[in-house]
Amino acid sequence: MEETPSIKYEIIGYIRTPFTEKKGTPIQPFYSSADGLIDIFPQYGKGLEDLEGFSHLILLYHFNQVRGFQLKVIPFLDNKERGIFATRAPLRPNPIGISIVELISTDLKANILKIRGVDVLDSTPLIDIKPYIPLFDKLDAKTGWISETKRESQESIVSNGRF
Amino acid sequence: MEETPSIKYEIIGYIRTPFTEKKGTPIQPFYSSADGLIDIFPQYGKGLEDLEGFSHLILLYHFNQVRGFQLKVIPFLDNKERGIFATRAPLRPNPIGISIVELISTDLKANILKIRGVDVLDSTPLIDIKPYIPLFDKLDAKTGWISETKRESQESIVSNGRF
Numbered sequence: 001m002e003e004t005p006s007i008k009y010e011i012i013g014y015i016r017t018p019f020t021e022k023k024g025t026p027i028q029p030f031y032s033s034a035d036g037l038i039d040i041f042p043q044y045g046k047g048l049e050d051l052e053g054f055s056h057l058i059l060l061y062h063f064n065q066v067r068g069f070q071l072k073v074i075p076f077l078d079n080k081e082r083g084i085f086a087t088r089a090p091l092r093p094n095p096i097g098i099s100i101v102e103l104i105s106t107d108l109k110a111n112i113l114k115i116r117g118v119d120v121l122d123s124t125p126l127i128d129i130k131p132y133i134p135l136f137d138k139l140d141a142k143t144g145w146i147s148e149t150k151r152e153s154q155e156s157i158v159s160n161g162r163f
Numbered sequence: 164m165e166e167t168p169s170i171k172y173e174i175i176g177y178i179r180t181p182f183t184e185k186k187g188t189p190i191q192p193f194y195s196s197a198d199g200l201i202d203i204f205p206q207y208g209k210g211l212e213d214l215e216g217f218s219h220l221i222l223l224y225h226f227n228q229v230r231g232f233q234l235k236v237i238p239f240l241d242n243k244e245r246g247i248f249a250t251r252a253p254l255r256p257n258p259i260g261i262s263i264v265e266l267i268s269t270d271l272k273a274n275i276l277k278i279r280g281v282d283v284l285d286s287t288p289l290i291d292i293k294p295y296i297p298l299f300d301k302l303d304a305k306t307g308w309i310s311e312t313k314r315e316s317q318e319s320i321v322s323n324g325r326f
Contacts, residue, residue: 006171006172007173007288007290008170008171009172009257009259010169010170010257011168011169011170012257028299029299030298030299046235046246047234047235047247047255047256049235049246050246050249050250050307051246051248053305053306053307053308053310054249054304054305056302056305058261060257060261071210072209072212082212082213083209083213084210085207085211085292085293086211086212086213086214086217087213087293087294088293088294088299092210092291093173093175093210093291094172094173094223094290094291096172096223096259096291098221098223100299100300127170127257128248128257128259129248130250130261131251131307132306134302134304135193136191136192136251136263137263137300137301137302138300138301139219139263139297139300140297140301141218141295141301142218143216143217144213145213145216146294
């Protein structure tokens with residue numbers, strides 16, 4: 001049996017969004033045109049330099065409203081139970097979320113980034129920001145159970161508040 | 164001043180790769196054709212169900228060999244200092260890595276996934292697996308400082324061991 005020590009991360013700032021309850025929050029940036037802010041703690045501000053030329057950011061954040069986890073969930077895009085690692089649902093063993101948002105502008109004096117396409121609750125704790133790089137991140141891929149479902153709905157897909 | 168409690172995550176398994184030292188390890192899956200395994204602890208195995216139809220996985224993992232962080236680094240793709248959040252370098256405030264790898268096969272009885280395009284050291288602790296979904300993740304984007312540099316090299320770009 002291998003050792004499994006826990007990993008400890010620090011919050012580096014908060015994501016400010018118009019969404020104050022799960023119900024009605026878009027489930028992905030693809031379904032969101034909402035603006036938001038990334039509010040970084042001053043001690044990490046210098047790390048935001050050189051972001052201004054990137055059009056998209058990968059945000060890693062903590063689903064701080066989630067309690068516990070499930071190994072099988074019915075995802076919003078489906079009506080059948082799926083393994084949690086085959087979904088983006090928040091009820092994960094480690095409740096880390098990932099969203100690719102559009103970077104609108106940077107205010108490095110205030111340690112604030114203006115972003116678009118937010119899909120998280122207001123005051124979600126931020127863990128990391130990475131630049132989206134098409135060379136590494138833009139891939140053709142097959143999508144398993146999602147191809148069986150109606151995924152490219154014209155209407156916005158939002159949370160029903162289940163999780 | 165807002166409260167900044169730490170966040171605690173559990174290791175869910177390990178990534179097995181042919182790379183035992185930083186020097187020579189590919190810096191991104193794009194530069195790697197190496198095979199590897201994801202070895203999930205049995206208690207999380209059920210969460211791997213339904214992954215088999217996906218061709219690519221997003222792995223989140225802990226850079227466990229990194230000590231401390233820098234807010235400005237010279238990334239492997241450049242010779243100038245850049246803000247850490249505008250790079251994929253490991254010396255981040257929270258040393259979380261992200262790699263999009265190809266899923267070759269699943270062995271749900273053994274809780275093992277065979278993957279291709281690994282770019283991490285052997286026995287890297289895994290935190291999360293998410294399916295890569297082109298609808299959400301395949302984007303056209305501008306890439307800031309990276310467009311100034313020679314990024315689409317024919318030869319493989321590997322770590323020189325700096326971090």
